[in-house]
Amino acid sequence: MDDHFGSLFECSTNPCHCLCCLAILVITMWTALSVNLVGQYCYLHEFYVPALDLSQNSTSNNTNTINPCLFFDIAFQNVLTDHSVRYGDVNVTFSYGRSEVANYVVPTFYQGQGTTVNAREVVETNGLQWLTAAKAVLNNGSAAVFRVDLVARPRVKLWFWYPRRKRMRVGADVEVDGSGMKMKKEDTRLKSAASKGGIRDFVMFASLLVTLLCLF
Secondary structure: OHHHHHHHHHHHOOHHHHHHHHHHHHHHHHHHHHHHOOOEEEEEEEEEEEEEEHHHOOOOOOHHHOOOEEEEEEEEEEOOOOOOEEEOOEEEEEEEOOEEEEEEEEOOEEEOOOOEEEEEEEEEOOOOOHHHHHHHHHOOOOOEEEEEEEEEOOEEOEOOEOOOOOOEEEEEEEEEOOEEEEOOOOOEEEEOOOOOHHHHHHHHHHHHHHHHHHHO
């Protein structure tokens, strides 16, 4: 038993072994932090379709009188209180049914620690079947369902610089009623189908395993 602890102590005080363990721990912490820095959320705060606002009588059969624009307000939330974020161009796609009807690019912007940045814009649609959408909202309790998809590559500040960009692809269905507004009054979170939890857990497990192997 004494020989075991003696050899373990001798190994742990070996300069080369200590440097190796230190290097592995630094790489491990860097990897774990890089994977775990997921604190950017996107919410659809407002969504207004004037052509479906029945109070404005804009669903007339005369398509020349239809306002083809979509009004939207997307909130970018950074929940990381000690890391700022830089966004490149953010691509926003609007769809109705299975067809893309509008696209918009939110220009590059900087986001401070624990802050929210809003993109309030208007985009003109193209090829949207307004009569079909109008019929959907004319029935009481029914709604026209739009789709909002967002693709971005935010860069989270880690210590003194911004590492490589991480791809973020999120989206959500939005129901619009006869008021032209989205039916869900609270903010609609744009979600991703992919889960990063499994990757983060694997990195942490592998980090602990490598560290233990180096120590013993």
